Amino acid sequence: MKGMLKTQFIWKLLLVVLAYGIIQLLILVNIINDYLQATLTTICINIILAVSLNLITGFTGQFSLGHAGFMSIGAYTCALIILKNPTIPSFLLGTLLGALVAALVGFLVGLPTLRLKGDYLAIATLGMAEIIRIMFINMDTITNGPRGLSGIPRFVNWTWLFVFTVGSVLLIRNFLKSSHGRACIAIREDEIAAETMGINTTKYKVLAFMIGAFCAGIAGALYASYFYFIKPDIFGFLKSVDILVMVVLGGMGSISGSILAAILLAAISTLLQSFSEIRMILYALILIVIMIFRPQGLLGSKEISLAMFNRLGKFFAFEKGAK
Amino acid sequence: MPLLKVQKLTKSFGGLTAVLNVVMELKQGELVGLIGPNGAGKTTVFNLLTGVYVPTSGSIVLDKDGVQKELQGLKPHSICKAGVARTFQNIRLFKDLTVFDNVRIAMHKNVRYGLLSSFLHLPSYHREEKRINETTMELLKIFKLDGKKDEYAKNLPYGEQRHLEIARALATNPSLLLLDEPAAGMNPAETAQLTELIKWIRKKFNLTILLIEHDMSLVMKICERIYVLDYGILIAEGTPDEIRSNKRVIEAYLGEDVGDV
Numbered sequence: 001m002k003g004m005l006k007t008q009f010i011w012k013l014l015l016v017v018l019a020y021g022i023i024q025l026l027i028l029v030n031i032i033n034d035y036l037q038a039t040l041t042t043i044c045i046n047i048i049l050a051v052s053l054n055l056i057t058g059f060t061g062q063f064s065l066g067h068a069g070f071m072s073i074g075a076y077t078c079a080l081i082i083l084k085n086p087t088i089p090s091f092l093l094g095t096l097l098g099a100l101v102a103a104l105v106g107f108l109v110g111l112p113t114l115r116l117k118g119d120y121l122a123i124a125t126l127g128m129a130e131i132i133r134i135m136f137i138n139m140d141t142i143t144n145g146p147r148g149l150s151g152i153p154r155f156v157n158w159t160w161l162f163v164f165t166v167g168s169v170l171l172i173r174n175f176l177k178s179s180h181g182r183a184c185i186a187i188r189e190d191e192i193a194a195e196t197m198g199i200n201t202t203k204y205k206v207l208a209f210m211i212g213a214f215c216a217g218i219a220g221a222l223y224a225s226y227f228y229f230i231k232p233d234i235f236g237f238l239k240s241v242d243i244l245v246m247v248v249l250g251g252m253g254s255i256s257g258s259i260l261a262a263i264l265l266a267a268i269s270t271l272l273q274s275f276s277e278i279r280m281i282l283y284a285l286i287l288i289v290i291m292i293f294r295p296q297g298l299l300g301s302k303e304i305s306l307a308m309f310n311r312l313g314k315f316f317a318f319e320k321g322a323k
Numbered sequence: 324m325p326l327l328k329v330q331k332l333t334k335s336f337g338g339l340t341a342v343l344n345v346v347m348e349l350k351q352g353e354l355v356g357l358i359g360p361n362g363a364g365k366t367t368v369f370n371l372l373t374g375v376y377v378p379t380s381g382s383i384v385l386d387k388d389g390v391q392k393e394l395q396g397l398k399p400h401s402i403c404k405a406g407v408a409r410t411f412q413n414i415r416l417f418k419d420l421t422v423f424d425n426v427r428i429a430m431h432k433n434v435r436y437g438l439l440s441s442f443l444h445l446p447s448y449h450r451e452e453k454r455i456n457e458t459t460m461e462l463l464k465i466f467k468l469d470g471k472k473d474e475y476a477k478n479l480p481y482g483e484q485r486h487l488e489i490a491r492a493l494a495t496n497p498s499l500l501l502l503d504e505p506a507a508g509m510n511p512a513e514t515a516q517l518t519e520l521i522k523w524i525r526k527k528f529n530l531t532i533l534l535i536e537h538d539m540s541l542v543m544k545i546c547e548r549i550y551v552l553d554y555g556i557l558i559a560e561g562t563p564d565e566i567r568s569n570k571r572v573i574e575a576y577l578g579e580d581v582g583d584v
């Protein structure tokens with residue numbers, strides 16, 4: 001049993017390194033050009049955002065519509081720091097600080113609002129994100145108001161993207177596989193039962209909110225340092241909805257589902273570039289069709305795992321044998 | 324000092340007093356029944372004892388190994404940590420989780436690794452998870468649920484769901500166990516089996532048990548003492564034989580004697 005776990009771990013590690021290596025190679029030989037690199041960056045940022053929102057909404061069951069607010073805090077914090085001091089260490093410091101500030105705001109906002117449920121919590125988090133956006137518009141001297149910050153130095157390359165994306169996803173996955181993570185899942189299932197079984201539900205709701213905000217802060221920092229330019233409007237209500245769409249589409253309570261949805265939506269969006277006029281209509285249509293045929297999301301609450309491929313392999317081997 | 328001492332416990336919802344001046348004492352190791360007609364306030368007493376409701380007045384004191392702790396006003400999770408576990412009248416399992424996870428989650432209060440270890444899966448994480456998994460399997464074996472550990476709780480037959488709820492409550496390692504109608508919806512054979520099981524777990528886990536039950540065959544058979552509640556007031560207390568012949572209890576259940584009209 002232990003040996004099997006170890007080989008599985010080695011396989012996973014190999015796959016991850018391979019994924020990194022192949023894409024790095026494709027970038028070097030310029031098959032992934034500048035345009036595709038921007039798409040790649042969007043995918044990675046969206047993966048972080050979707051997985052972290054899934055922790056809050058899909059696993060802990062707290063419906064949040066304010067994820068873009070946390071993202072903007074990370075983006076502005078990091079941008080302001082690297083505009084003052086454009087070096088790699090300050091980029092890393094900015095990312096960390098952005099994530100921490102976002103988590104702190106998550107704590108301050110979460111404590112009073114997380115006693116609300118369902119629709120009421122959604123409206124409260126939506127209000128929170130709007131307050132953050134309007135604060136950035138009005139703090140003219142620091143954030144340059146609605147014109148936003150431009151000329152942000154670019155430090156984000158594929159290596160940093162990869163490190164932060166894999167890091168965030170692993171952090172959340174490990175958390176969910178621990179007793180603390182299971183406490184969060186229990187809250188989604190039945191809050192009163194969870195509380196009676198010795199789980200401090202307030203603490204774990206706020207904790208999930210903070211971890212989600214932390215990762216969203218990282219995503220925001222990566223965004224700022226790749227796309228040169230941020231302004232408050234980028235992080236509006238629509239961005240929060242975009243992230244929520246990915247979570248619901250991939251499946252509430254499935255990390256791999258969120259990753260799949262982030263990749264799929266970016267791919268669809270890119271492929272539809274050639275139909276520029278009806279692009280958004282097609283995009284919306286595809287969403288509607290998927291939701292009609294997979295109301296529980298692409299993966300439901302299941303995860304893609306190596307064991308799954310093993311079973312698939314055995315299934316096909318069996319089919320062949322039967323012939 | 325008894326394990327649980329309840330004094331003048333009262334709960335009012337606006338103008339309605341659901342429970343009034345209830346006095347109770349449970350000694351270490353006792354198995355006590357709480358009975359009464361529908362709407363007498365039995366479940367409300369359970370909700371007060373476990374912190375789901377905050378009492379309007381009165382006190383609840385738990386004595387665990389000589390350390391006394393006042394439970395009134397505490398949050399349910401703190402009361403669970405103090406050593407009180409319960410099941411629910413209308414089963415409240417984590418329906419979309421496996422049988423294994425249902426029990427494993429209830430062991431959370433005794434977990435000995437921190438957040439850092441859960442993020443990074445440090446050695447303390449692996450050691451504790453191993454201990455949790457082993458203890459969970461032991462509990463599932465006692466309730467003969469080990470063969471169904473990977474099934475969703477919602478897919479279990481009704482009787483097994485009730486068993487799983489008791490297993491989950493035991494996973495919190497309580498000293499006082501509150502069972503809210505454990506035999507509801509069971510046939511006589513299942514009830515007889517449950518009766519034996521309750522007796523057995525009391526010995527094995529060194530528990531004090533308070534149970535609400537409508538099935539008199541179960542109550543009269545295993546309870547050493549019985550409290551009777553009617554309209555939120557305790558009307559009788561005594562051994563099963565005393566309760567059976569108590570005039571006020573019979574009145575509460577069957578109505579008053581009209582006399583010779």
